[in-house]
Amino acid sequence: MRVKRDSGRTQVLDSIRNSGPIARIEIAEATGFSPATVTAITAEFLQAGLIVEMPLESPAPVEQKQGQARRGRPRVLLRLNGAAHVVAGLNVAHRSICVQLTDFAGSDIAEFEMPLAQPCMAADTLGHMILMAVAQSCDRAGIPIQSLSAIGVGIAGQINTETGFVHWSPSLKARNVALGPQLQAIAPCPVFIGNDANLVAKAEHLFGKAQGIDDFLVVTIEHGVGLGIVLGGRLYSGLRGCGAELGHIKVEFDGAPCQCGQRGCLEAYVGEYAILRAAQAENDAYDDVQQVFAAADAGDAAARKVLARARHMLATGIASLLNIFDPQLIILAGTRSTIAHLYDDALHKDITGMAVKVDAPLPPIEPHHWAGALWAKGAAAYAIEGVAQLTIRDLAQSPV
Numbered sequence: 001m002r003v004k005r006d007s008g009r010t011q012v013l014d015s016i017r018n019s020g021p022i023a024r025i026e027i028a029e030a031t032g033f034s035p036a037t038v039t040a041i042t043a044e045f046l047q048a049g050l051i052v053e054m055p056l057e058s059p060a061p062v063e064q065k066q067g068q069a070r071r072g073r074p075r076v077l078l079r080l081n082g083a084a085h086v087v088a089g090l091n092v093a094h095r096s097i098c099v100q101l102t103d104f105a106g107s108d109i110a111e112f113e114m115p116l117a118q119p120c121m122a123a124d125t126l127g128h129m130i131l132m133a134v135a136q137s138c139d140r141a142g143i144p145i146q147s148l149s150a151i152g153v154g155i156a157g158q159i160n161t162e163t164g165f166v167h168w169s170p171s172l173k174a175r176n177v178a179l180g181p182q183l184q185a186i187a188p189c190p191v192f193i194g195n196d197a198n199l200v201a202k203a204e205h206l207f208g209k210a211q212g213i214d215d216f217l218v219v220t221i222e223h224g225v226g227l228g229i230v231l232g233g234r235l236y237s238g239l240r241g242c243g244a245e246l247g248h249i250k251v252e253f254d255g256a257p258c259q260c261g262q263r264g265c266l267e268a269y270v271g272e273y274a275i276l277r278a279a280q281a282e283n284d285a286y287d288d289v290q291q292v293f294a295a296a297d298a299g300d301a302a303a304r305k306v307l308a309r310a311r312h313m314l315a316t317g318i319a320s321l322l323n324i325f326d327p328q329l330i331i332l333a334g335t336r337s338t339i340a341h342l343y344d345d346a347l348h349k350d351i352t353g354m355a356v357k358v359d360a361p362l363p364p365i366e367p368h369h370w371a372g373a374l375w376a377k378g379a380a381a382y383a384i385e386g387v388a389q390l391t392i393r394d395l396a397q398s399p400v
């Protein structure tokens with residue numbers, strides 16, 4: 001489900017989330033709202049339990065007035081109330097579902113990983129797997145599943161976050177599945193579903209390398225290749241939720257077959273499945289991509305050729321992103337071994353050769369090795385945002 005944002009209250013809550021503990025007057029300065037408006041909104045948040053007042057900061061300096069000492073008014077600081085809600089964030093990966101339980105302030109409570117017997121399932125099977133993973137993680141953490149306030153789900157593919165409709169996902173056998181509503185029908189609390197790369201971008205913004213940066217891109221490389229676009233501090237995913245599909249831009253006419261059903265897509269050369277497939281064409285003894293990486297490290301010429309081609313295709317995609325967006329930062333996110341075998345000086349040189357030439361350095365391109373649970377943390381951040389918006393919607397009887 002998706003809740004329309006109430007911008008006034010949302011800005012105040014974002015200000016407390018990003019800068020808290022924070023005084024009301026500082027919120028007014030950060031948002032441009034009057035102190036009276038900030039006082040009214042924070043009073044609502046206090047009553048709803050979303051925020052708490054901190055124990056008083058040290059008293060303000062003593063002021064001298066007409067020879068008499070007078071104590072200044074002590075400052076009261078506000079912060080999020082972590083205990084307000086518990087949420088579950090899930091990342092549906094190729095071989096497992098990772099779950100991260102957090103409180104409303106984003107502090108970790110527990111993480112859990114449930115293996116999947118098969119990577120591609122019928123929608124009702126995947127729905128039950130997701131709920132089973134949530135139930136097992138709550139069980140392990142000693143938290144009743146009924147006490148969850150929201151569930152956030154990150155999944156690869158093209159997802160309309162407004163409706164929870166999945167146009168296509170490598171995790172689902174069928175196309176055009178109303179996965180969000182199906183999950184909502186069996187879940188004990190509101191469910192928010194989104195593209196996994198978008199949720200990684202959200203996690204980078206809130207907890208990772210992009211804190212304080214408002215225009216950045218995250219390229220995710222694992223089984224497939226994804227992209228998260230944050231512009232002006234907001235995720236951009238397109239009209240139908242089908243934007244940011246870097247993995248499916250065409251890098252070769254009539255090229256290698258892609259898991260999306262088309263040919264010549266970027267991820268048909270760069271995704272882990274594609275690297276393995278290309279290496280198997282040279283040597284059918286490979287069972288998984290780690291063996292290809294090990295062979296390349298040992299100097300195997302065929303494995304190195306496969307990785308060099310993947311690196312060149314990745315450079316083509318990243319140079320296109322630079323040429324279109326000119327962002328403050330590009331993050332390459334993925335598992336350690338995959339990023340380590342694609343991110344090197346040759347990649348940089350290739351990107352530099354294809355980026356538009358100006359007399360200024362390229363924006364930084366930085367690798368970030370996310371563990372599985374941290375992808376799930378992006379989904380938890382999405383659930384926190386969702387539950388906050390639901391509460392704000394209930395508060396919003398009059399616009400601020």
Ligand SMILES: [Zn+2]
Nearest residue numbers: 248258260265
């Ligand atoms: Zn494709």
